[in-house]
Amino acid sequence: MxxxxxxxxxxxxxxxxxxxxxxxxxxxxxxxxxxxxxxxxxxxxxxxxxxxxxxxxxxxxxxxxxxxxxxxxxxxxxxxxxxxxxxxxxxxxxxxxxxxxxxxxxxxxxxxxxxxxxxxxxxxxxxxxxxxxxxxxxxxxxxxxxxxxxxxxxxxxxxxxxxxxxxxxxxxxxxxxxxxxxxxxxxxxxxxxxxxxxxxxxxxxxxxxxxxxxxxxxxxxxxxxxxxxxxxxxxxxxxxxGGKDPMVVFKDADLDKAANDAVAFSLFNCGQVCCAVERVYVDESIQNEFEQKVLDVAKKYKVGNPTDADTTIGPLASQVQRENVSKQVEAAVKEGAKVLYQSDCPDDRHANFYPVTVLSSLKQVMPIQNLETFGPVVAMSTFDGTEEAAIEMANSSEFGLASYVYTTDLTKGSRVARKIRSGQVGINCYSILEAQPACPWIGHKQSGxxxxxxxxxxxxxxxxxxxxxxxxxxx
Incomplete structure (x- = not known):
């Protein structure tokens, strides 16, 4: 970027x-x-x-x-x-x-x-x-x-x-x-x-x-x-x-954990992580329940001075980065995305703060679903709940660095993980934090x-x- x-x-x-x-x-x-x-x-x-x-x-x-x-x-x-x-x-x-x-x-x-x-x-x-x-x-x-x-x-x-x-x-x-x-x-x-x-x-x-x-x-x-x-x-x-890493949430997932991880790993380091969760695909049958859980978690984050002990989200690294995030969010809203939540953030035109933002009803053709966002945005859309649709949506990117699958059925999780084209797949976890040190770290396609x-x-x-x-x- x-x-x-x-x-x-x-x-x-x-x-x-x-x-x-x-x-x-x-x-x-x-x-x-x-x-x-x-x-x-x-x-x-x-x-x-x-x-x-x-x-x-x-x-x-x-x-x-x-x-x-x-x-x-x-x-x-x-x-x-x-x-x-x-x-x-x-x-x-x-x-x-x-x-x-x-x-x-x-x-x-x-x-x-x-x-x-x-x-x-x-x-x-x-x-x-x-x-x-x-x-x-x-x-x-x-x-x-x-x-x-x-x-x-x-x-x-x-x-x-x-x-x-x-x-x-x-x-x-x-x-x-x-x-x-x-x-x-x-x-x-x-x-x-x-x-x-x-x-x-x-x-x-x-x-x-x-x-x-x-x-x-x-x-x-x-x-x-x-x-x-x-x-x-x-x-x-x-x-x-780069990465545009997907997270798939099946209806049988532990929804509390999935919602917590969707927010935590979309927002970690203000979202400025190559393997951040940037696309959350939720089984449409649990959309409302899951989105509410995500909102409950997202509202606990505070944007502010990064040296303050109670701050959980600092500024973006530069003005250019802030403008990039803002343009992607604005374009998505203009094309029909819903803003479920935006937090308070310092109003300082000289600084690079951006609010924690939760979006829903995203379409795959939107730039925010295809380009690296690298910002404090939780971006959600739905799929029909089938493994085939989950795999297709997860793979619908020129990137393939990391991916995440949430389900209590580990056999299903493993099937889906093996068909997603990315260098690491975390099943019910954020793989880069949980992987053994001997695991390689590289991506498919244009991720490495x-x-x-x-x-x-x-x-x-x-x-x-x-x-x-x-x-x-x-x-």
Whole structure:
């Protein structure tokens, strides 16, 4: 999603979305000359970093995550200031990132270990698969999880023996840099570096012949641009892109839980989550009952200053984002959608607050049913209650990141889940919160390219190489 952040005279205009005021200190854009020096340093440092043992790299990264702990409160405050995330959610984001130093990091290590395939009997060759690093990996991180998303891409790349250059989103430049500086404090010089700027800087970075891979979490439109640039040199890619994630509610579902989750995961992070619930399909026979339950839950949310303890919804990250949400809602209402509820919200034309909004009677042709909304909107429509209709409606999108099915009949839930084309399906749960750490995270269709997380994802940052040998001299 384009945020409309302005770069003037080599400085990012970093604006607090809750006040409309510029954030100080200013963040300078990395100049082309500085960019070349950073790329050179990354290439110069890569061989010695790769020469370290896997255990040595893991331990250095573990210490880097530990180094984030003392600045945890500061980092959470900066996240709230830059993108408007409420304080409790910002602190959780930082805590989750630090927590990767334990079992998750051990899984990344396991994914990069040599694999012995046997052999070695007399006259038989032995085979071992090792992992070759790619070189220098660029990580382009998103604004909606400015600290939490970086390690999912940067750490597997580092563990594999690559050096990494992170470009934080220009919407949250200080958050990304603060996290990376702490993580880099335990690493050799040049192994993990940061550049700042907008899409122009990103294009200059990934266009360099001395960059060997790009990993990005962001919009599908940006992902396509990156793929086009990287195709010229066949650079490897991992792209975790947009979503328009459906939630199907059958009449036999636990309606209280389904209503709570429909609201909670439409509104989490002000709805600015790639796997947010953005389309709720309700069995038409329970429409009225379910909508009332949704209203009862939605009315408990409060839009306000993200630093206030009782605020549950902060501002959207930018004015452009607020305008996008407003246009989608207005267009839907004009085409016949019903506004069941809109909350109060601060009336500040300089800030980016938008009310919690509950819509009903949406039609599949409406833009709000097809384009990412990324805002605090619960968008509901109905289906005839059949599995076939549920599957058809869930799949009626160019995206396929995550999906959700609510039913007490787990056999039916499993049937439907297997036929929905998305990377994760949660049955009676929000899958990204409940999934095992080893689960991959990537989407179907225009929601992703490559593999992110899980064993397959951890191995995306290296090339498997087979070493085949025998101790027997040929006769």
């Amino acid at each position: 384009v945020q409309g952040v302005v770069v003037e005279n080599g400085v990012i205009q970093n604006i607090n979305p809750a006040t409309g005021q510029l954030i100080e200190p200013a963040v300078n854009v990395t100049s082309p000359e500085e960019l070349e020096n950073i790329i050179s340093a990354a290439n110069a440092s890569q061989p010695s970093w790769s020469d370290k043992t896997l255990s040595e790299r893991i331990e250095a990264i573990r210490q880097g995550l530990i180094a984030v702990e003392p600045i945890g409160d500061e980092l959470a405050s900066v996240i709230t200031e830059e993108m408007g995330k409420v304080s409790a959610e910002a602190k959780l984001e930082v805590s989750n990132a630090i927590g990767l130093k334990d079992g998750w990091l051990d899984m990344v290590k396991e994914a990069n270990e040599d694999v012995h395939l046997g052999g070695g009997e007399e006259g038989k060759a032995e085979s071992i698969v090792v992992r070759d690093p790619l070189g220098v990996v660029v990580v382009i991180s998103p604004w909606n999880f400015p600290a939490g998303e970086i390690p999912f891409l940067a750490i597997p790349a580092l563990v594999a023996g690559n050096t990494v250059i992170v470009k934080p989103s220009e919407v949250t430049p200080r958050s990304g840099e603060l996290f990376c500086r702490a993580l880099a404090s335990s690493l050799p010089e040049g192994v993990l570096q940061v550049v700042q700027g907008d899409g122009k800087t990103g294009e200059q970075l990934i266009s360099s012949d001395d960059i060997h891979m790009v990993a990005m979490t962001g919009s599908t439109a940006t992902g396509k641009k990156i793929m086009n640039v990287c195709s010229k040199k066949l650079k490897r890619l991992v792209l975790e892109l 390219f490559g593999s992110h997380s899980g064993m397959d994802g951890f191995r995306s940052f290296s090339v498997p190489k087979s070493i085949v040998f025998t101790t027997n001299a040929p006769k």
